[in-house]
Amino acid sequence: MDFYTQNGNTRPIRLSEATRVFAHDSLERKYGLNTLETMSVSLDEVEEFDELSALKKHDLAIMKIAQTAPIRICDGEKLSGAATLGLAISHVVPVTYHGAPFCPSISHLTVDFETVLKKGVNAIKVSAGEAYEKYKNTEKEAFCQSCLTCIEAFEIWRGRYLQALKDLPEYWANYRNLERVPFEPATSFYEAVQSLWFTFAFLRLCGNWPGIGRIDYLLGDYLKKDLENGVLTLDEAREILAHFFIKGCEWINGQYIGSGDAQHYQNILLAGIDEDRNEVTNEVTYLVLDILEELGISDFPTTVRINQTTDEKFLRRVAEVMRQGGGILAVYNEDLVISALIKDGYSEREARKFANDGCWEVQIPGRTFFMYSPFDSLQILQQKTLCCYQGSAAFENFEALYHQYTTDLYSCIEGIFLDRQRLFANSGVPTKDWEWAKQPPCTLVSLFEQGCIEKGLSYLEGGPIYNINSPHIGGLADTVNSLYAIKKLVYDEKKLTLCELFSILQNNWEGEEALRQYVLNRYVYYGNDHDEVDEIAARLLSDFADICTSFNGKCGYRFPAGVSTFGRQLEWSSNRLASPHGRKVGEVLAANCSPTPNTDKEGATAIIRSYCKADLSKLATGAALDIKLLPSSVEGEDGLEALVSLMKGFVSLGGFFMQPDVVDASVLKKAQEHPENYQTLSVRVSGWNARFVTLNKQWQDMVIEQNEH
Amino acid sequence: MCTQGAHILAEKHTVDRAACSLCFACAKICPTGALERCGREMSVEDVLTLVKKDQAFYGEMGGITLSGGEPLIQREAVLALLKACKAHGISTAVESCGYVDADVLRCAVPFVDLFMWDIKDTNPARHKQYTGVFPDTIIKNLLLINEMGAKIRLRCILVQGINTDAEHYRSVALLAGNLHNLEGVELIPYHAYGGTKAQFLGGVDNGNKAWIPEKHRLEQAKQILKDYGIRVL
Numbered sequence: 054m055d056f057y058t059q060n061g062n063t064r065p066i067r068l069s070e071a072t073r074v075f076a077h078d079s080l081e082r083k084y085g086l087n088t089l090e091t092m093s094v095s096l097d098e099v100e101e102f103d104e105l106s107a108l109k110k111h112d113l114a115i116m117k118i119a120q121t122a123p124i125r126i127c128d129g130e131k132l133s134g135a136a137t138l139g140l141a142i143s144h145v146v147p148v149t150y151h152g153a154p155f156c157p158s159i160s161h162l163t164v165d166f167e168t169v170l171k172k173g174v175n176a177i178k179v180s181a182g183e184a185y186e187k188y189k190n191t192e193k194e195a196f197c198q199s200c201l202t203c204i205e206a207f208e209i210w211r212g213r214y215l216q217a218l219k220d221l222p223e224y225w226a227n228y229r230n231l232e233r234v235p236f237e238p239a240t241s242f243y244e245a246v247q248s249l250w251f252t253f254a255f256l257r258l259c260g261n262w263p264g265i266g267r268i269d270y271l272l273g274d275y276l277k278k279d280l281e282n283g284v285l286t287l288d289e290a291r292e293i294l295a296h297f298f299i300k301g302c303e304w305i306n307g308q309y310i311g312s313g314d315a316q317h318y319q320n321i322l323l324a325g326i327d328e329d330r331n332e333v334t335n336e337v338t339y340l341v342l343d344i345l346e347e348l349g350i351s352d353f354p355t356t357v358r359i360n361q362t363t364d365e366k367f368l369r370r371v372a373e374v375m376r377q378g379g380g381i382l383a384v385y386n387e388d389l390v391i392s393a394l395i396k397d398g399y400s401e402r403e404a405r406k407f408a409n410d411g412c413w414e415v416q417i418p419g420r421t422f423f424m425y426s427p428f429d430s431l432q433i434l435q436q437k438t439l440c441c442y443q444g445s446a447a448f449e450n451f452e453a454l455y456h457q458y459t460t461d462l463y464s465c466i467e468g469i470f471l472d473r474q475r476l477f478a479n480s481g482v483p484t485k486d487w488e489w490a491k492q493p494p495c496t497l498v499s500l501f502e503q504g505c506i507e508k509g510l511s512y513l514e515g516g517p518i519y520n521i522n523s524p525h526i527g528g529l530a531d532t533v534n535s536l537y538a539i540k541k542l543v544y545d546e547k548k549l550t551l552c553e554l555f556s557i558l559q560n561n562w563e564g565e566e567a568l569r570q571y572v573l574n575r576y577v578y579y580g581n582d583h584d585e586v587d588e589i590a591a592r593l594l595s596d597f598a599d600i601c602t603s604f605n606g607k608c609g610y611r612f613p614a615g616v617s618t619f620g621r622q623l624e625w626s627s628n629r630l631a632s633p634h635g636r637k638v639g640e641v642l643a644a645n646c647s648p649t650p651n652t653d654k655e656g657a658t659a660i661i662r663s664y665c666k667a668d669l670s671k672l673a674t675g676a677a678l679d680i681k682l683l684p685s686s687v688e689g690e691d692g693l694e695a696l697v698s699l700m701k702g703f704v705s706l707g708g709f710f711m712q713p714d715v716v717d718a719s720v721l722k723k724a725q726e727h728p729e730n731y732q733t734l735s736v737r738v739s740g741w742n743a744r745f746v747t748l749n750k751q752w753q754d755m756v757i758e759q760n761e762h
Numbered sequence: 763m764c765t766q767g768a769h770i771l772a773e774k775h776t777v778d779r780a781a782c783s784l785c786f787a788c789a790k791i792c793p794t795g796a797l798e799r800c801g802r803e804m805s806v807e808d809v810l811t812l813v814k815k816d817q818a819f820y821g822e823m824g825g826i827t828l829s830g831g832e833p834l835i836q837r838e839a840v841l842a843l844l845k846a847c848k849a850h851g852i853s854t855a856v857e858s859c860g861y862v863d864a865d866v867l868r869c870a871v872p873f874v875d876l877f878m879w880d881i882k883d884t885n886p887a888r889h890k891q892y893t894g895v896f897p898d899t900i901i902k903n904l905l906l907i908n909e910m911g912a913k914i915r916l917r918c919i920l921v922q923g924i925n926t927d928a929e930h931y932r933s934v935a936l937l938a939g940n941l942h943n944l945e946g947v948e949l950i951p952y953h954a955y956g957g958t959k960a961q962f963l964g965g966v967d968n969g970n971k972a973w974i975p976e977k978h979r980l981e982q983a984k985q986i987l988k989d990y991g992i993r994v995l
Contacts, residue, residue: 574795701819
C-alpha cells in the first residue's frame with residue numbers, strides 16, 4: 054500500500070509488510086474507531102461521592118480506569134499498552150459520575166521519561182513512600198497518598214496486560230518485557246522502547262497528553278549496546294521503533310475537529326547537544342527519520358535541533374524527509390535557543406537539555422510546569438491605542454503613537470500577570486513568600502515531574518523545579534504592518550490625519566478602495582527584508598520581552614515572553630477592525646511570527662531575514678516561523694541543496710524555530726473537493742499536524758491561503 | 763498624468779505603446795500595481811548588495827547568474843559586475859546566445875565560472891531561417907572561450923518538427939565532445955509560456971503549442987548524447 058507523499062517519488066520501503074499493514078490500518082482509523090467504542094468508565098457505584106475530596110475522587114478515577122479500561126492487543130504488535138477510552142481524546146480524564154466527567158487533565162508538558170527508563174517506576178515508588186512518611190499528618194499527606202495510589206493503579210494496569218499476553222505465544226517478547234519494565238530499569242533497547250511506550254500510554258489512557266521529548270537521547274545508548282553485542286540488528290530495531298510511532302496513531306478516528314485530528318502534543322525532538330555538549334545524534338535519530346520518511350506519520354510533531362556545526366550529511370537526510378511533505382519535521386536553532394534559556398536564568402547545563410511541550414514552546418523536560426497566555430496585539434492597537442486616542446490629544450508623531458502602544462501593551466501584560474496570580478497564588482498580593490493556591494488534582498503527571506514528590510506538591514501547585522507562565526504575543530506582523538502603514542501614510546507622506554484614517558477603518562474602508570489598494574500594494578511589509586518595517590518588528594519584540602521580564606521575581610514562577618497564534622488568527626478575525634495595512638474586517642491574518650498573508654513577495658530567504666532581525670534570544674519560550682514551500686522548489690538535487698541552505702541560513706542568521714511545509718495549494722483545494730482521495734494527506738497547522746480532511750472548512754481555507762503564493 | 767496621451771480609459775484601460783515615452787510616471791502611482799515597470803537601473807554596488815543578502819543561505823555554493831535578453835550586450839557594466847563579484851568571492855555564471863563580439867568574451871572569460879551557451883540549431887540554413895543569422899559566429903565564439911579554458915554548459919532547445927532530428931543532436935554531441943571543460947548538455951523542451959509575457963508587453967500571445975516536442979524526441983536526443991559519451995544534465 055502507499056503512504057501519501059507530496060514528492061513525485063514514492064516513499065522508500067524498509068519495514069516489513071506486516072508493520073506497513075499495521076501502520077496503514079492505524080492511519081485508516083482502525084484503532085481510533087475502536088477507542089471510540091468505550092468512551093469512559095464510571096464511578097456511579099461510589100457511595101457519598103459528593104462528600105469526597107477532589108483528590109480522593111481523582112484517585113478513585115485513576116484506579117477505576119486501571120482496573121476496567123478495555124485491554125487492547127493489536128495484531129502483531131511489538132509493543133503493548135493502549136489508551137482505549139475515547140474521552141481521553143478530548144483532553145479529559147475519561148471517568149464520569151452520572152454521565153459527567155469531573156476531572157481535568159494535563160498537557161503541554163514533557164515528563165521525566167529518563168528516570169523511568171534508567172531507574173524504573175519502583176524507584177519513584179520508593180521516593181513517594183519516603184515523601185509520605187515525611188509529610189504524614191501534614192496537609193501534604195493527601196497528595197503523597199495519591200502518588201502511592203496512582204502507582205498502585207499503574208501496577209494493576211500492567212498486571213492486566215501481563216494476564217492478557219501470558220498465554221499468547223506470539224506476544225511472548227512483549228510479555229517478557231513487561232514483566233520488567235516500566236517498574237524496573239530497562240536493560241535492552243526493546244525494553245526501553247516498551248518502557249517509554251507503556252508509561253506514555255498510561256498517562257494518555259488517563260486523559261493526559263504529555264510529549265515524548267528527546268527520543269534519541271533517551272533510547273540511543275540502549276540501542277548502541279545491543280548493536281555492539283549482536284543482540285539486535287538495525288532492521289529489527291527499526292521495526293520495534295516503528296511500532297512506537299504506529300501505536301501513537303491509535304487515536305486517529307477521522308472525526309472532524311476544527312483544528313485537526315492529530316493535535317495531541319506528542320512532540321519529539323531529535324539531535325542536538327546534551328548537557329556535556331556532546332552531539333546526541335545516534336542510530337535512533339536516523340531510524341526515526343527512516344520511519345517518518347517511509348510511513349509519513351506526522352502525529353508526533355518532530356523537531357530537529359541543529360546548530361552551526363551540524364553535519365552536512367545529517368542536514369541532507371533531514372531535508373530528504375522534510376520534502377516528503379506533511380509538515381513532518383521542524384527545526385530549532387539550538388545555539389539561539391540555548392542562549393535564550395541562559396538569558397532567562399537557566400544554567401548552561403540545564404539549558405542544553407531543552408525539549409518542548411505540545412508545540413514548540415521550549416522547556417526543560419521532566420521538571421517544568423508550563424502554561425502560556427496568548428493575546429492579540431492587533432486588538433490592543435485598534436481597540437485601545439487608536440480608539441482611546443479619539444477623545445484625547447493627538448499623537449504628534451510616530452514616536453508618540455508607539456509610546457502609547459507600548460504603554461497599552463504593558464497594561465495588557467500586567468493584566469495577564471495579575472490574572473495568573475489570582476489563579477496560582479493563595480493570597481492576592483505578591484509577596485516574597487509566594488504560596489501556591491490549591492488546584493485540581495494532577496497526580497499522575499506529578500509523579501513524573503522532578504520536584505513534586507520531594508516537595509509534596511503537585512504539578513500545578515509549584516511542585517516542579519521550574520515553573521513558567523509565558524505571555525504569548527499574537528498578530529505580531531499585523532501590528533507591525535499597521536504601525537508601519539500609519540507611519541508612512543499619516544506621518545511621513547501626510548496623506549491624511551490619524552483621525553481620518555481611523556474613521557476609514559471603522560467603516561471597513563468603505564468608499565476608499567483606491568487608498569486601500571495603495572496601502573496594500575505600494576508599501577513593503579514585514580517579511581521582505583525591508584529594514585524600515587523590520588526595525589519596528591525587532592523593536593516591538595524587544596520591548597515586549599522587556600515588559601515580561603520586568604515581572605520576574607514578583608511571583609513564584611518565571612514570566613518569559615513568547616510569540617504565537619496557534620491558529621487563533623482564525624477566531625480573532627471577527628474581533629478585529631479593518632487594518633491600516635489594507636485588510637478588511639473578517640480577513641484571517643498573520644500566524645505566529647510569520648508575515649501577514651500575501652505580503653511576502655521576496656521568497657523564503659527574505660522572510661527569514663526579516664524575522665531574524667529581531668533579537669530572538671529574548672523570547673525564551675519561542676518564536677515560530679512558518680515557511681511554505683512548493684514541491685517544485687525542493688525537487689531534485691538542487692531542491693535538496695536549497696533546503697539544506699535554508700536550514701543553514703536560518704541558523705547562521707539567528708532564527709529560533711522554523712516549521713516548513715512542502716505542499717501545493719492546488720492539491721489542498723482538490724482535497725477539499727474530494728476528501729475521500731486524500732485521507733492521509735497531512736499538513737502542518739501551527740505547531741502540530743493534522744490530516745487535512747479532518748480540519749473544518751475554515752481551518753482548511755486558512756491553511757490553503759497560507760500556502761498560496 | 764500622462765503627457766503623451768498614451769492611456770485610453772474607455773470600458774477597458776489600455777495603453778497605446780507607440781505613443782508611450784517610457785517615462786513610467788503612471789506606473790509610479792498605480793495603486794494596484796496593474797501598471798508595472800519591469801526592470802530598473804542598478805549600479806554594480808546595488809547588485810552586489812542584493813546578491814550578498816542571501817549569502818547566509820548559499821554560502822560558498824551559490825552565486826550570481828547573468829541572464830537576459832543577452833547580458834553581454836551591456837558590455838562595460840557586465841564586465842564591471844563580473845569583476846566585482848569575483849573580487850568578493852561570489853561565483854558567476856553567464857547565460858548567452860553566443861552572438862556577441864569576441865572582445866567581450868575575451869575580457870569576460872577570466873571572471874566567469876560557468877558559461878551557459880545556447881546551441882539552437884546546427885543546420886545553417888534552418889538556423890538562419892529561424893533566428894535571422896547563421897550559426898558560424900556562435901560556434902566560433904564557443905570555440906574561442908573553450909580555448910581560454912572556460913567551463914561550459916550547452917543549452918539545447920528542442921522545437922518539434924524544426925530541430926528535433928537525430929542529425930542535429932549528433933552534431934551537438936560532436937561539438938560537445940570537443941570541449942575541454944564541459945559541465946554537460948541541458949536539453950530544454952520548448953514551452954509556450956512566453957506568450958503571456960508578449961501579452962503583457964501589449965502584443966499577442968504568440969506561443970505555439972505545436973512546437974512542444976514529443977516525449978520520444980526528447981528521449982532520442984538524450985540517448986544520442988549518451989551514446990557519444992556526453993553528460994546530459
